[in-house]
Amino acid sequence: MKRILIVAPAWVGDAIMAQPLYARLKQRHPEAEIDVLAPAWTRPLHARMREISSTIDAPFGHGELKLRTRWQLARQLKARGYDQAIVLPNSLKSALVPLLAGIAQRTGWVGEMRYGLLNDIRELDPLQLPQMVQRFYALGDEKTAPRTEPMPYPVLTINAAEREAALSKLGLSSEPPMVAICPGAEYGPAKRWPAEHAAALAQQLLADGYQVWLFGSVKDQEICAEISARCPQVVNLAGKTSLAEAIDLLSLARVAVCNDSGLMHVAAALQRPLVAVYGSSSPGFTPPLAIRAKVVTLDLECSPCFERVCPLGHMDCLNKLTPDRVMKALKELTKD
Structure with a gap:
């Protein structure tokens, strides 16, 4: 039986984008045991x-x-006797533990000049593999293997009993249909759609008979509080759920509206219809990986800049992206 250790990413979105790799490894080695080395707070994902x-x-x-x-x-x-380690982060530090553990096959991209630390080292062609999820997935095959099969989307599996427990704990109901708004983005404000736009969208959704839940961590409480102040009827869950509870509750969404963030990738992996709002980042590198997803972006000349804070000081890429544009995409996803 093959034993594989994955050195996994620390970010929520990146961790989810690694799931197709695990599916590929199980396809190639059905009896394999796959263990993940990752920060403790990512346990609910894995x-x-x-x-x-x-x-x-x-x-x-x-x-x-x-x-x-x-x-x-x-x-x-x-x-534990691992046969192979696959190192997903590109840092030198992330390759140290597999080397020190004496794992025979250590696979990963070159990254920070990791020759010697890795012995199954891959040279990246960014044109052939433009997306992060593709780069992870490719490490599940031999170096010279042709990449002809379609790559599956990430999938998270929900336990219905745990979801019901989260609903009960927070006094929530799944009726009427719920729209999830995830207004945070840990990377920085240049990824966050303005609170006033999110509140205006929430008002339209409430008028259409939906309930609206705001999802986010403690770090997102400020922007969620601003949305709540403008639209008091929303259910503000920011900082009130664990990551596990947030995942389970997001699975109930009729549709989710998210910035380019970890929760966007969670919603996609839950196969929720998804409207993804992009400002400073690019859907070309980290798109929403779901069949029913629509990207809303203005494609301004100055974007994507990939900056945490708008270098021009106006953040037009998000400030000028009106609620009506997001509502139009949302209605297209829910028209059936």
């Missing part, structure tokens, strides 16, 4: 991926070397 056997918490934060801690972890992993 718990909803059927291919994952177990999750190992990575005891170091973003940018931390903690060489002694990595060595100690590597000693523990060595006893």
